[in-house]
Amino acid sequence: MSSSPFKETPHIKPNGAEIAETILLPGDPLRAKFIAETYLENPVQFNEVRGMLGYTGTYKGKKISVMGTGMGVPSIGIYSWELINVFGVKNLIRIGSAGALQDNLNLYDIVFGMGAxxxxxxASQFNLPGQYAVTASYELLEKAKKTADEKGQKVHIGNILTSDTFYNADKSAAGKWKDMGVLCIEMEAAALYLNAAQAGVNALCILTISDHIFRAEETTSEERQTSFTKMMEIALELA
Structure with a gap:
């Protein structure tokens, strides 16, 4: 058990329920609910503060938790910091959606964020004397790639962009990131990776392409909530 039944924060109040050392972190709390109800045995809800649903159960005999994080760096920054530093979580796997930048990426493709x-x-809060290279945990990345290979699931691995802006006034920005080989755009991974690095724990971002920035292609909110099962099933194996 990673969490004391007596610990709580302003944002996470387990009320005695356990939080496992490995947790899946979708942005959408309803996706967390879907995963708990679809995949976990004997799921117990450990959080509902601000509607950010969290559950702990077992998957193939291993204890695992899942919890929503909301949208953007500030939101996942808060939740991941508390999960790591208050509740003792050691492995944090963001599972989310992303907008593709590269031509060889299509809807429903899976991306592992090696760097963000x-x-x-x-990162400015750490007062580092230079620019920090924000990267995933190799331990989780290697295990996720092995799992994908065993499932016969093709994945893309590389650099992703964590953006603070969903509606960017600079219309040329996406093209510049594309030219640098960045695979896709999401909004949370860099903060998760930074918090994990500072605390010496593991983090990985697994994404499903929900839309393409340069092509008129996108999925619906319902599809994003319940249909990204291949990504979920890879993440669940990391417990």
């Missing part, structure tokens, strides 16, 4: 470029200022 960002236009966020989140």
């Amino acid at each position: 470029s960002t236009n966020s200022n989140y």
Whole structure:
């Protein structure tokens, strides 16, 4: 058990329920609910503060938790910091959606974020004497790739962009990131990776392409909530 039944924060109040050392972190709390109800045995809800649903159960005999994080760097920054530093979580796997930048990426493709470029200022709090290369945990990345291979699931691995802006006034920005080989755009991974690195724990971002920035292609909110099962099933194996 990673969490004391007596610990709580302003944002996470388990009321005696356990939080496992490995947790899946979708942005959408309803996706967390879907995963708990679809995949976990004997799920117990450990959070509902601000509607950010969290559950702990077992998957193939291993204890695992899942919890929503909301949208953007500030939101996942809060939740991941508390999960790591208050509740003792050791492995944090973001599972989310992303907008593709590269031509060889299509709807429903899976991306592992090996690195996370960002236009966020989140790293400034650490007062580092230079620019920090924000990267995933190799331990989780290697295990996720092995799991994908065993499932016969093709994945893309590389640099992603964590953006603070969903509606960017600079219309040329996406093209510049594309030219640098960045695979896709999401809004949370860099903060998760930074918090994990500072605390010496593991983090990985697994994404499903929900839309393409340069093509008129996108999925619906309902599809994003319940249909990204291949990504979920890879993440669940990391417990």
